[in-house]
Structures are given as C-alpha cells and as structure tokens.
Amino acid sequence: MSVSTAVVLAAGEGTRLRPLTRNRPKPMLPAANRPILEHVFDALVEAGMERLVCVVGYKHDRVQDHFGPTYRSVPVQYVRQHKQLGSGHALLQARSAVQGPPLVVNGDRLIETEMIEAVADAYERDEPAAALAVLEHPKASQYGAISLQNDEITELIEKPTTDEYRLINAGIYAFQPDIFDEIADTPRTEGELALTDTIARLMDRDRVKGVHCEGMWVDATYPWDLLEMGREVLARGRVDTAAQDEGIWVHEDALVHDAATLRAPVVVGPDSEVGPGAVVGPDTALGRNVTIGANATVERSVLDADTRVDAGSTLFDTVAGQDVHVGAGTVAPGGDADVRVGNRVFEDQRLGAVLSDRVTADGNVSLDPGTLVGPSAHLHTGAHVQGRIAEGAEVMR
Amino acid sequence: MCGIIGCAGRHGETLDVLVHGLSKLEYRGYDSAGVALATDEIEVCKTAGEIDDLRAALSERELSGTVGIGHTRWSTHGPPTDENAHPHQDCLGDVAVVHNGIIENYQTLRDRLSTAGHEFRSDTDTEVVPHLIEDELADGADPEDAVRNAIAQLEGSYAVAAVIAGEDTIFAARNDSPLVLGIDEDAYYLASDVPAFRDHTDRVIYMDDGEFAAIDADGWTVTTLSGDPVDKDVDTVDWDPEETGKSGYDHFMLKEIHEQPRALRQCLRGRVGELAGEVDLGDLGDLTPRAVQFVACGTSYHAAVYATQLFQQAGIPAQAFLASEYTTSTPPIGDSLVVGVTQSGETADTLSALREAQRRGARTLAVTNTVGSTAARECDHALYIRAGPEIGVAATKTFSSQIAALNLLTLGIASGDDDREVISGLRDLPSAVQEILDDSVARDVAETYRDAGSYFFIGRGLNYPVALEGALKMKEITYKHAEGFAAGELKHGPLALVTEDTPVFALVTGDGEMARKTIGNVKEVEARDAPVVAVTDGASDVERYADHVLEVPDTHPRVAAVVANVQLQLVAYHTANMLGRSIDKPRNLAKSVTVE
DSSP states (O other), X not given: OOOOEEEEEEOOOXXXXXXXXXXXXXXXXXXXXXXXXXXXXXXXXXXXXXXXXXXXXXXXXXXXXHHTTEETTEEEEEEEOSSOOOHHHHHHTTGGGOOSOEEEEETTEEOOHXXXXXXXXXXXXXXXXXXEEEEEOTTGGGSEEEEEETTEEEEEEESOSSSOOOEEEEEEEEEOTTHHHHHHHSOOBTTBOOHHHHHHHHHHHSOEEEEEOOSOOEEOOXXXXXXXXXXXXXXXXXXXXXXXXTTEEEOTTOEEOTTXXXXXXEEEOTTOEEOTTOEEOSSEEEOTTOEEOTXXXXXXXXXXXXXXXXXXXXXXXXXXXXXXXXXXXXXXXXOEEEEEETTEEEXXXXXXXXXXXXXXXXXXXXEOTTEEEOTTOEEOTTXXXXXXXXXXXXXXX | OOEEEEEESOGGGHHHHHHHHHHHTGGGOOSEEEEEEESSSXXXXXXXXXXXXXXXXXXTSOOOOSEEEEEEEOOSSSOOOTTTSSOEEOSSSOEEEEEEEEETTHHHHHHHHHHTTOOOOSSOSTTHHHHHHHHHHHTTOOHHHHHHHHHHTOOEEEEEEEEETTOOOEEEEEEBSOOEEEEOSSOEEEESSGGGTTTTOSEEEXXXXXXXXXXXXXXXXXXXXXXXXXXXXXXXXXXXXXXXXXTTOSOHHHHHHHTHHHHHHHHHTTTEXXXXXXXXXXXXXXXXXXXXXXXXXXXXXXXHHHHHXXXXXXXXXXXXXXXXXXXXXXXXXTTOEEEXXXXXXXXXXXXXXXXXXXXXXXXXXXXXXXXXXXXXXXXXXXXXXOOOOOOSSSOOHHHHHHHHXXXXXXXXXXXXXXXXXXXXXXXXXXXXXXXXXXXXXXXXXXXXXXTOSEEEEEEOTTHHHHHHHXXXXXXXXXXXXXXXXXXXXXXXXXXXXXXXXXOEEEEEOSXXXXXXXXXXXXXXXXXXXXXXXXXXXXXXSGGGGOSEEEXXXXXXXXXXXXXXXXXXXXXXXXXXXXXXXXXXSOTTOOSSOOOO
C-alpha cells in the first residue's frame, strides 16, 4: 500500500525552550522567519503526502490557527492529545484519523523532503514492520542512537551513556497500519508510551528497516539554538520568498527604506518595515509585521512576528519572541556568556539576549549577554538587566 | 479555493446529491455555484451567490439527468458573475466542465481556439477546456479520448471533471489540485474533498497527479493520462469529515474568532506604511467627500456607527443609517458619499439603500468582504476588507476587519496629525487580539452568568457600537435577552431593568473623561446589586467596582474597541456553547439576508 497520510507529532511544549514556549508549543517557534512546523509541513507536501494529521496538545489553538483546514491544498486534520504521555501515546491519538500505513514525523525539527521520500519508498518496496530514517550526528548520545546492519536496525538506545554511536533516529517513520494495535499493546513506562519502546518490540520479532539519510536535520533544545537554526535555514536558502539579491530575501509586502542596509544572509518577512539608516543582517530573520526603526542595528538575530525595535537600538545575537517592543536606544551588545537554565549553567554560549513574547523595554535599556527575559516583563527606561528576569516582572533602573 | 463534485448512479436523486455536496464544500468558500446534468443533452444551472441562491435558481428550472457535476467558487481575482460561474460549456453546448486550480497556458490556448472560431462567454481560464474537448470530438475522437487529449494540452494545476451529451460517464483528471473518488455499491462520486459525499459512502480512492478517472453507474476506472491502468487502493474513512473545515474547533464561529489576527493582517497587507505614515488604498479612486452617510444592517451597522465617529474626529460630518430605514425615509444627501457596509455584498436592504442613493445622484462606496459582489459592482467604488470566507452565521472576524478597513478609509480620505500613531495602532492590532486569544478568562465569566435572565452592555464613544455588537452577538447565539446602551443613557430608562440577575458588561478603555463617566455609570448599576464585568485595559480604576475583569492590552484609542469586542465574542460563544445552542446556524437566522 502506498504511504499517503502523514501524522505530525506537535503536541509537546518543549520545556527546555521556556520561556519562549509561554504561548505556543515548540513546533511553532521560528526557524528563521517561519514556524519550524511550517518547514515540516512543506517537506511533507513536497514529498507528496495527501493528508496531514496533526497531533496537537499544548497550546493547540496556535497550531490550528496558523495552518487552518488545509495547507497548500492538502487537508489538515487535528487530533488532540489531552495529556502529553509520550510519543507513542501521541501517535495513538491519531488512530481513528488514519487508514493505511502512516508516515510519522516529529513536528519540532527541520527535516528534508528527500528523507521523507526515502522512508516512504523503503516502506513501499517490501513493507517491513517499520522503516525509519537514520542519519549521522556528532552528538548521537543526545538522541536515539542506532546500530545498523544491512539496512536493518539492530539497536535503538535512547540517549546512550557511551560515545560509540554515530547514527541517530531522525524521527521519520513509516509503519504498518496495525502500528496502533502495537502501541496499545506496549506496556507503559512510568505511565508514558514512547514510540521507540514499540519499535523495540517490533525489532524483537520482525524486521525494522533503517534508511540512511543525509541533509539538513536541525533540532533546537535551548532558546539560543534558534539562532543556529535560523542560520541553517538561511544558509540553505529555505525561504518562501524570492531572493532579491544573493542571500537577501524581502517579502513583497515588506517595506525597506532606500537608506537601510540589508546584509546577507537576511530575510524580511511580510508586512515588516525597516527604516532609514537601519542595518539588518547578517544571519538575521525578521518574521511578519516586524518594525525596525531608523538607525537601529540588528545582527545575527531572530525576531519573531509583531516585534518592534525602535530607533537607534542595537541587538546582537538576540532571540525575540512575538510582540516584543524594544524602545529607542536599547542595547544588547551580544557575545559569549554563561547562561543558567534551571540548575545547569551553559558556559560560553554566544547569546545577546532572549526576549520572550510581549516583553516591553521602554528605551535606553541595556541587556548583558545571556540575559533571559520572561514573557510580558516590563523593563523601564534606563534599566540594566542581566541573568534571568521573571514573567511579568517590572524592572526599574 | 474552489470545490468540485460529480455523481453517477443516483438516477433521479443526482441533482440533490450534487447540491448537498456543494453545501458540504462551503468551507472552501462560496460566491458562485453551478451544476450540469447530462442526458442526451447537457443542462446547466449556475449563478453568482451562495448555495441557497443556486437552490433558488434551480427551483425555477426542471433539470434532469443521471450523471452530473457541480462547482462552488470563491473568487479572489475577477468577479463572481453568472458567466464566470462553473460549469463552463463549449460552443455547441454538448460539453460541460468544472475545474479547481489555475491553467497557466490558458491564454495561448484561448487565442488559438478563438482564431479557429470558438466563442468564449466568460473571463475564466477554465473555459478553454470544453472548447478543446469540442475540437477533439469534431476530429472524431471518442468521448474518453477527447477529454484525455484536451487535458494533455493543459499546463498548471487542475482538478477537472467533464460530462458530455449522450454519455453517462464522468471524466476527471488531477494535477496539483485535490481530487477524491467515492465508491458505493451502485453509485460513484468524485470531489475536491471527502465531506462532499461522506454522507453517502465512506470508501474513497485518493487520486494522484497525472491520473485520469472515469465513473458511471456501473463502476470506476483510474488510468494514467495516456491510458495505462493504475492499481489504486480503496481506503475507508471513519473520521468525521464535518470537522475538517473547522480546523479542529467545535464550531466555525470559534475558528473564525481565532482567525482574527490573520484576517486583520490580510486587511492591512500592502496598504499601510508606518514609518512613512502613509496609507495606500490602491485603485479606490478619488474620494474627497464633504460628508459621509453610512448604510448597513446588523453587525455591519455597528461597524458603520464606529466609522461615523472616526470621520467626525477627522472633521468630516458623518451619519450611520439602518439600511432598511434609509430606503423608506431617505435623508437629504447633498454632497455626501454614501457608503454601504455589507460583508456579503448581497444584503438586500443595503443594496436597496445604495440604489436609492444612486437614484438621487449620490456617489457610492461598498465596504465588503466579497470581490465582485452586487454591492461592489453597482457602487462607484469598492473597498475590500479581505477577511476570507466567514461561515458562522454570527459575524465575528468580519466586524474586526470592517473596522480596520474603515480606519484605513478614514486615513485615506482625511490625513491628520496622528496618522502615524493610528497606523502603528492598526499594525499592533493582530498581536493585541492574539494576546486576548492566549489569555482570556471569558469562559469563566460565561460559566458564572450562563443562567442570567438578561445581559446589558454599556460603553461610550467608540465603545458604544461595541456595546451594541456585544449584545447582538449574545442575542444571536444564546437566544437570551441582551441590550447594548450608550452608558449615559442607562439612567434615562434602562436602569429600571437592572437587578442582581442582570450582569452588566462595561467597556472602559483609556483613563480619559469618557472612562471616568462610564465608571460613574458602573457605580449606578453596582448600587442596584447588578454584577459588573469590566472589559478594560487597566488604565482606569474600574476594576475596583467590578465583580469580574476581562483584560485587554493597551492599544491606540482608535482600535481599542476592536480588541475589547473580542472578549465579548468569546463570552457570547462560551455562554451559547454551555447552553447547547446551535452556534453556527442559530434558529431563524441566515448568513446573508438577500430579501428585504
């Protein structure tokens, strides 16, 4: 049977990306100027999938509102995972929405059309119990590590403690239609159902095919990873707008003043405005309806929808969520910093600042490298901030 | 986006099946629709308007046939006229074709066909297809080969279905546009999407690009375009197709409330430049009215009342009239521009008022959601609000988009000192609405007051039309008594109705004189023990006198009321949902009222 329905797992919050996930799940965070999930949907549509079934959970309406009932003429059906009890449990929610063999992908990682096609082809050729994409990754021990013999998967170990593995499970699968029964029969581990547990059971008694893939595969674990993800998207030119110049993409409904400078690679999203004297780029993505005031400078940064950077501000290495207002003369000079997330300290991360959704900086605010500002925090005029600022905090000078 | 359907094997029921199927494709948009039935000849009925307009047109005709095709169209380019509606036919009237997609080489084909003597009746790309088939038939091809050969000449995206006089087969093909076959015991279907025939069968075949299908009362075949057999799986669907169009929401109304940020972006797209402080309304033409008269009904009337204040602030006298009243007791028009605000562009009362104004020599402007609608065609000028199809009978996103568009109109006609700030406020509107969608506690408020006997809404200035709109939404979908008042009017009568069982929703934005006065009115109702729900941006201290607060973000005063209105939409929606009302199709109401 041919593989024509894709199930996209997009229900998880992505807690390590907090506080950027205050209002939306990880798949809706920006990969350059568009949500990660939009890149995933593009890859699926271009691979010929005829129906998309999207498993949503955390802040599900953000996913539904963005894509609506069809995406690029392909019908999208949404099913809810009310409690996030693992990837197997998530897929199980799609049971009644799927006929035939499902293709399953994670909605929170950038993948390539060719990987999807390769997995679908491998499945259709001799219909194994499961086919999944594997690829080489320098940090295999942080993912599901794989051992492969003659296209057959012999080992699948989540986050192994050794460094001997070099292949990982890329999170792109094709299954027999009875996968749902297999998941339902898999014993839960601490109440959760991981898809890999079911795959391990299949491996015990059947053939699970590994499909060796190459190409772009990018995951974001921490907020600053969105900078790297944006760089990767721009470097590969995965932008939905025609290039105006080599590495310069300006949406047709964006306004860039003649006296502004765009430095490649850079993308300016629809409805955005860039004022006179502003310098934007390199390695910078402006989402939709972003405003860069006169003489502002934005380098190596990702600014999501509806964000405003007023005149004369300077942002380096900065991630801004949606509806962030940066007042005139605000400076995030960027550079290396030790960033604390929970109990862990990440040393020497190149990070100017993370500004979560609806942060307001009145003006003349300075942000030390590595500052994480929580949602809706208000940084008053002249404030100098560092470290972690709580959601809704009022910071005075 | 358009929708197509075809049906073979249902004999006398064919027409009903087609029309029912079209109504199930309504989420793909509708501004014109049509059907063709084939026997020894082809009979076509098509019309601009909604499915109900097609039903009305069909009620005056006797169409018969055992195979047929149908089409529903949502035009974003080119008007939805009767001529442009599908199905399209050849010169002899022996072929009828419906199509979803874009034929990229249609101009070349059309030029060639015209030169060869074919006559075209529409502006569509689709019409080349029946004429191509006609040529193939004239060259002696059998019907199936005629369709194959015609389709082979097309470039672009298409899902196409065709019927031919004297044939009881429907031919179809797809390339880059969706097409599904429906398989039953003795009847066969094709459509853009499963819901179109889901009430008849749950067995489907998903067609692939480059495939060609033929269905008749006896069965189906799928081949490549060149005629090689293709092995197709018959799948069974057990999901509820009704849900597909609703993006996972229980109701179109909630989906459309959530679509407001996107709709507002579309309304503003390419029309505002904040840094330059400029508005570009394209080919709207030269409008420099001395005064403006608005005519509208229902929710559109509330948007019109809102707009009168915008114009008055800009120094241009403006009045809003209920369209049904305007026609029968028309005021002196003088040099006024008469503006009809109508979502569908087909509202009979508004059309009558506009025609009356034109009869008296007035210049007219339509503010509408529907490209090429009657209002847009008949008025001297048209401004589109670009909200996209709205299916729920209770208007939500179109109200917000109307107000955004009317703000643009004001800016375009009368520039003021604070244009940049207003444009900035408009550009901040999508994210302000999104903030409410993310954080609203309207559901809790609805839960608290679901059993109240009446609901009152009060506001001043731009919040007054929003009070009217909040009450109308509540009436429409909860079937409960609700009234909106100018806050100052409360003590002139309605206060007598206020009891501990009548929650009062007070709209208070900003901290100016208007807010202070409304807070005075809030104290009046509080003294009568009425529960108070304040919808506020927190600038004033109204929270001290309120039992509940629905917060809205701080926005420009010109757009603040739009944001406040979203909270009231959500309260009405959740109340109706808890009461189990038929939210998308409330009793006694229709989406667009095409009778006076």
